[in-house]
Amino acid sequence: MPTEEKWDQGPVAALRRIAFLLERSRADTYKVKAYRNAAAGLLPLGEDEVAERAAAGTLQELDGIGASTAAVISDAVDGRVPERLARLERDEAGPLVEGGEEVRAALRGDLHSHSDWSDGGSPIEEMAFTAMELGHEYLVLTDHSPRLSVAHGLSAARLARQLDVVDAVNAHLGTGGFRLLKGIEVDILDDGGLDQSEEMLGRLDVRVASVHSALRMDARPMTARMVAAVGHPMTNVLGHCTGRLVTGSRGTRPSSEFDARAVFEACVEHDVAVEINARPERRDPPSRLIELARDLGCLFSIDSDAHAPGQLDFLAYGCARAEEFGIEADRIVNTWTRERLLTWAAPAS
Known part of the structure; x- marks a missing residue:
């Protein structure tokens, strides 16, 4: 999935999809947890507040959101496929095994x-x-x-x-x-x-x-x-x-x-x-x-x-x-x- 493609499913969906693909590829738990925690942290917030924080660069003031997850959120809010997600879709989203x-x-x-x-x-x-x-x-x-x-x-x-x-x-x-x-x-x-x-x-x-x-x-x-x-x-x-x-x-x-x-x-x-x-x-x-x-x-x-x-x-x-x-x-x-x-x-x- 190229990074110039549009993303219209919102930041929570982007974070969940990244976590899913990491888990599916058997990534270490600590690498996944940041994305799951960030998604959970966004859920109580309204779309307007998330968008305002993304524009103001204050997402990292929220509990559970660091630099990498803030970048994902900002891209998704702006309607872009986050780079991390694009890379995982390319490398990890294919069939796990042949047959069956x-x-x-x-x-x-x-x-x-x-x-x-x-x-x-x-x-x-x-x-x-x-x-x-x-x-x-x-x-x-x-x-x-x-x-x-x-x-x-x-x-x-x-x-x-x-x-x-x-x-x-x-x-x-x-x-x-x-x-x-x-x-x-x-x-x-x-x-x-x-x-x-x-x-x-x-x-x-x-x-x-x-x-x-x-x-x-x-x-x-x-x-x-x-x-x-x-x-x-x-x-x-x-x-x-x-x-x-x-x-x-x-x-x-x-x-x-x-x-x-x-x-x-x-x-x-x-x-x-x-x-x-x-x-x-x-x-x-x-x-x-x-x-x-x-x-x-x-x-x-x-x-x-x-x-x-x-x-x-x-x-x-x-x-x-x-x-x-x-x-x-x-x-x-x-x-x-x-x-x-x-x-x-x-x-x-």
Whole structure:
């Protein structure tokens, strides 16, 4: 996008678009935060005040606005595409990966995302608005459960408050095509139990169960642990099943050891979807396990595991892998309508 092109969407949209493209390209959080904070700082102000400050050169007197964000705002107020935005559109807005376009077009939503209530970087409403902009019909908010204290996991009381916020966001969005769904990424405990009360799990729409601790447990108890979690009547999706990391700022980590056939057979028996975690640092499950789950007849869920709005676009990576292994769209639960998804995810009475 050349810098001489006109910009008519205002400074908040320009700042949000820059943040989205930075997040999508896996930029460091601190590089993104300035743009998100500046956008939030402008929202309460009227257009006239922003324009007056841009003309007077006083934007930096506002909290959260520095030299680089002030330059973006000034350009956008004047109807110019900001230079920073033009550069990102040129360098970062193209396809993330080759392949998977048909699968991506079939997806209606995303079952695994995080907000700043746990270890995500943005408010719930920003995650919802971005999902809408990407064409989602639904997004499941799945912040962490209490045992994962390093990620600010939600106690039952905090989760109950979050559910009220989700209701408020949906009320604000109205009765259009998009819906924010209530969920959790619940820790699988060492004995295979789930790290949240039955009462709270029952109030949710979708539950992703994942192992986050004791990842090097011996194969036999790890298998029993995972089979027990899959068999729990509240479990809908088995998240990033091996726990591996293949790249990224956190370094690498080997896969947990377990009997994958036994775990995936339990998924088939209990109608639990195996997650294809689309985060590029995870690529979980590994290829051989996707093939095994496919051949055993598992359902799948392609999820972004987004911790920032721009990462919601990571779905493209998972779609390319699903296409590579010939997984039919109807076996991917987030290609389903919201009504079908919710019926499938509801615990058996």
